[in-house]
Amino acid sequence: MSSRLSRYLGVLLVGWVSLPSSGQAGEAPASDAFEAWLRPPVPPADGFAPVPGSSRAPAGSEVRALAHGRVEAVSPEGRSLTLEHFYYENHELRRVRSEYAELEAVTLRPGESVTRGQVLSRVGAKGRLAVSLHAGKRLSAAEARSFTQARARLPLPASEPVLLLVSHAGNELRLYEQGREVERVEVGFGQAEGPKQVRGDNRTPVGMYFVVQKHRGTFTGAYGQYYGGHWLRVNYPNLWDAERGLAQGLITREVRDRIARAWEERKATEASTRLGSGIGFHGWAGEWSLEETGGRLSWGCIVMHNPDISRLFDRMPEGAMVVIF
Structure with a gap:
């Protein structure tokens, strides 16, 4: 994911996608939040090509899709079409539309899938091309350029060798x-409930992270027993946490930049800021149950049952992607 992404975060607000109900081929049941997140209706974008910088284009020149997606609509006269794209940003699955106008006759039909760079049609006889992006609203030309530049490369969680998805609402972890x-x-x-904001708030974050440290064995100190013999640290805070911290005056721009670089390299990030640190997976000092605890146990970490973390420890390697939503 490009380091330039951080410069454009906050420019656009794109809400959670509203996934279609089940019943169409390839779609996950809407009731399963994990599968709905991991398997959108069409393959997610692995990045966006730049929006054309000028509306002037040679008549008959090729018009290509900005990203993977599917045809959402074609105008009755076949001179314009709209593509729907899904993409991942932090812990969210998001959706944006790209529109292409002033084309020759479009032969694609609604529902067809397209790939990034695929030829959609050709520029019409007037030699003018209109390409726009819609993310809750129609983006200005400058916003569209920022959007695609910041998202030239995007993660594909389903393609990760190892992926850990963690649901706050379901008190569940799934290993892929x-x-x-x-x-x-x-x-x-x-x-404490709610996404982590600052050091000491006893909250578990939401976001996309990576395993950066592992230890199995004896833990010393007053709280050593609460690790349950296992520890997997993730690189909280991440890029988006750092952007929030910068906006709130919790960290400096220099610290934000260091966090962004380390996170993108799947390395440990700053551990001494007001955003907090030391978030990961561990066991517990004995058995626990949701009925007795409500699942509210730690100072912000994800707590697993000791037999589970013992069994899965070796299958959760350093560098593995972790998405907490």
Whole structure:
């Protein structure tokens, strides 16, 4: 993911997508939040090509799709079409539309899938091309350029060798290998509700992170027993946490830049800021249940049952993507 992304975060607000109900081929049941997040109706974008910088274009020249997506609509006269794109940003699956006008006759039909760079049609006889992006609203030319520049490369979680998806609402972790679910287990979270904001708030964050440290064995100190013999640290804070911290005056721009670089390299990020740190997976000092605890156990970490983390520890390698939503 490009480091330039951080410069454009906050320019656009794009809400959670509203996924279609089940019943169409390839779509996940709407009731399964994990599958709905991981498998959108069409393959998600792996990045966006730049929006054309000028509306002047030679008549008959090729017009190509900005990203993977599907045809949402074609005008009755076949001179324009709209594509729908899904993409991942932090812990969210988002949706944006691209529109292409002043074309020759479009032969694609609604529902057809397209790939990034695929020829959609050709520029019409007037030699003018109109390409726009819609993310809740029609973006200005400057916003559209910023949007595509910041998202030239995007993550594809289903293609990760190892992926950990964690649901706050479901108190559940699912482990995927090459996009295939291999385990699902119950988990607990921080003692306080809501996404983590600052050090000491006892909340578990939401976001996309990576495993950066592992330890199995004895833990010393007053709280050593609460690790349950296992520890997997993730690189909280991430890029989006850093952007929030910068906006709130919690960190400096220099610190934000360091966090962004380390996170993109799947390395440990700053551990001494007011945003907090030390978030990861661990076991517990004995058995626990959702009924007795409500799943509110830790100071912000994700708590697993000791037999579960013992069994899965070796299948959760450093560098593995972790998405908490």
